[in-house]
Structures are given as structure tokens and as C-alpha cells.
Amino acid sequence: MIEPGTPAPEFTxxxxxxxxxxxxxxxxxxxxxxxxxxxxxxxxxxxxxLYQEVLEDVAARGATLYGVSCDATWSQTAxxxxxxxxxxxxxxxxxxxxxxRAFGVYHPGGFPQRALVIVDPDGLVKWSYEAxxxxxxxxxxxxxxxxxx
Amino acid sequence: MTELSSAPVPPLGxxxxxxxxxxxxxxxxxxxxxxxxxxxxxxxxAARALRRAFRHFPVRSxxxxxxxxxxxxxxxxxxxxxxxxxxxxxxxxxxLEDPHLWQRARELDLDLERFDSDRHDEQVVARVRRDxxxxxxxxxxxxxxxWAAGALYPGKIEVGTLEQLExxxxxxxxxxPLRSDKKxxx
Numbered sequence: 001m002i003e004p005g006t007p008a009p010e011f012t013x014x015x016x017x018x019x020x021x022x023x024x025x026x027x028x029x030x031x032x033x034x035x036x037x038x039x040x041x042x043x044x045x046x047x048x049x050l051y052q053e054v055l056e057d058v059a060a061r062g063a064t065l066y067g068v069s070c071d072a073t074w075s076q077t078a079x080x081x082x083x084x085x086x087x088x089x090x091x092x093x094x095x096x097x098x099x100x101r102a103f104g105v106y107h108p109g110g111f112p113q114r115a116l117v118i119v120d121p122d123g124l125v126k127w128s129y130e131a132x133x134x135x136x137x138x139x140x141x142x143x144x145x146x147x148x149x
Numbered sequence: 150m151t152e153l154s155s156a157p158v159p160p161l162g163x164x165x166x167x168x169x170x171x172x173x174x175x176x177x178x179x180x181x182x183x184x185x186x187x188x189x190x191x192x193x194x195a196a197r198a199l200r201r202a203f204r205h206f207p208v209r210s211x212x213x214x215x216x217x218x219x220x221x222x223x224x225x226x227x228x229x230x231x232x233x234x235x236x237x238x239x240x241x242x243x244x245l246e247d248p249h250l251w252q253r254a255r256e257l258d259l260d261l262e263r264f265d266s267d268r269h270d271e272q273v274v275a276r277v278r279r280d281x282x283x284x285x286x287x288x289x290x291x292x293x294x295x296w297a298a299g300a301l302y303p304g305k306i307e308v309g310t311l312e313q314l315e316x317x318x319x320x321x322x323x324x325x326p327l328r329s330d331k332k333x334x335x
Binding site for chain 2: 048060085139
């Protein structure tokens with residue numbers, strides 16, 4: 001996966017309102033990208049619920065956290081609404097997985113690896129982490145470790 | 150700003166709710182009162198000779214009543230009845246709305262006005278949050294998670310594991326990272 005110190009690649013994701021989210025949206029702020037395999041799957045559910053609980057603490061560090069998956073925007077929105085979380089979702093649905101591939105987190109099974117990428121305000125990858133398997137849920141402590149680096 | 154980077158599970162302190170034989174192996178639960186696996190673990194722990202501490206780990210979007218229930222337990226604790234409220238909450242997880250909490254307070258003969266004031270007290274909320282944050286820093290990601298013999302045991306915990314912990318030393322307060330062979334609830 002993409003290594004710290006590497007410039008974030010050019011990419012295009014879809015926001016919930018259909019607008020594009022690109023590399024330009026990373027500039028000027030710290031961004032935490034949470035790549036997760038599937039909306040509505042059990043571990044992804046636990047992961048977004050857990051991270052929601054520390055979202056204010058992430059914001060207090062000047063960072064914005066997003067969920068990224070290859071699900072369609074409509075599915076992501078339904079997922080977010082069903083959970084009752086406010087974490088903005090970004091869709092890598094079409095061309096499927098292109099952004100995940102650019103960040104080196106596309107699983108051969110056709111979904112994102114469970115991974116965390118922190119990009120600094122200059123667009124450089126500050127920290128990255130890939131779970132040992134898609135079924136492993138990275139603790140929220142790791143995000144704060146990454147933000148503190 | 151609250152520190153949330155990685156840190157060991159804090160050892161038992163004066164703020165912890167602890168019960169069980171003083172000479173038994175120590176286990177620390179990170180749990181919430183709306184979590185069915187936590188209720189199951191509580192029953193299983195009660196059957197074991199273990200010295201157990203309870204720490205709150207409520208996640209609102211998973212279990213919306215976990216936070217109010219945690220604060221209710223702490224409010225009962227201010228009247229010396231934490232464990233009684235703990236048991237009553239786990240005994241009936243389908244009834245965790247405010248009237249159900251008041252009913253339990255009446256059942257324990259608590260000062261109801263004080264109970265209701267205490268459960269909204271900012272120090273009570275902060276107390277619950279401190280438990281949660283200690284779990285976050287230790288890498289807790291789900292409930293229940295048991296810390297015992299220097300390791301974290303996330304998710305549903307089998308009786309055999311508890312039997313082993315009961316036999317083990319259980320007083321090792323050194324930190325070990327999350328076990329790689331963890332089992333999840335699903």
C-alpha cells in the first residue's frame with residue numbers, strides 16, 4: 001500500500017451528493033481515509049460505529065475522516081443512515097476500485113483492503129496502515145497514533 | 150485535548166468497580182449494558198472464582214441506550230449500589246429506557262431524585278468517558294473485551310477460556326497487544 005512520504009495520487013471519488021472528491025480536496029487540511037470492504041458487513045459496521053464515537057477527537061486535531069469503499073453512493077448513504085453515523089462516505093464504484101488501486105489497497109476479491117491512510121495538508125501521505133486481514137478491525141488508537149506522527 | 154494514542158490497559162485503580170475474591174486472578178471487562186454478549190459474559194464470570202473489574206465501553210450508534218445505562222450504573226454507584234444496578238441492567242436488556250432505569254432505582258431503594266440528578270452529572274459522564282478512552286487507547290474495538298493475564302480477549306469469550314484464566318496467575322499488569330487469534334462476535 002501507499003507509503004508515508006509519498007504524494008497522494010490523483011484520484012476521483014464520488015461524494016454522497018454526487019459531487020466529485022479529488023486530490024485537490026485533500027489540500028490544506030489533514031485527511032483520514034478509512035478504506036473498508038463492504039457497506040453493511042459486520043466488521044465494517046463495528047468499525048464505523050467505533051470511529052464515530054471519536055470523530056470529535058479527530059476533528060479536534062484538525063483532521064477530517066472519510067469512509068471509502070467500492071459500494072455505490074446510494075448503498076453508502078443507506079449504510080450511513082442505518083448506522084446513524086455522520087462520517088462522510090466516498091464511493092469508488094466506477095471505475096470500480098480505481099482509487100483503491102491508486103492507494104495500493106485494492107483486494108483481489110474486488111473490494112478495498114481494510115486500511116487507513118492519513119494525508120497531510122500538503123498532499124503527502126503522513127501515515128498508512130493495512131489490517132492483517134479484512135476481518136481485522138484497526139483500533140481507533142491507531143488513527144491517533146498516525147495523527148501524532 | 151484528550152490523549153487517545155496507544156497505551157497499555159490501565160491497572161486497577163481506586164475508581165474501578167471490582168468484585169470477587171481478593172486472591173483470585175484479575176480480569177478487566179470492557180463492556181456495555183446493551184450488549185448481549187456482555188450480559189452472557191457477566192453470567193459466565195459470576196460463576197468463576199475471578200476478581201473482576203467492570204469498565205464502560207459504550208458505542209452510541211451500536212447501542213443507543215448503552216450510555217444512559219452506564220451513567221445509571223455510575224449514579225447507583227454514588228449510592229453504593231453499582232454492582233446491584235449492573236446486575237439489574239444485564240438481567241433485562243430489553244428495558245433500558247429512562248422509566249426502566251427509574252424502576253430499577255426504586256427496586257434498589259435509591260434516592261430517586263439524587264439518582265436522576267447524578268446520572269446526568271458531568272462528572273459521571275466524564276467517568277464513563279474515561280473508561281471508554283482507556284479502552285480505545287488499549288485497542289479495544291468491540292464489546293465485550295476482556296483483559297486478563299496480560300492479553301486482550303475481544304468478542305464472545307468461551308467458557309474454556311475463562312476456566313484457563315481462573316487457573317492462571319492473572320496478576321500480570323504488563324501490556325500485550327491485541328491477540329492475533331482473536332475471535333469476533335460474528
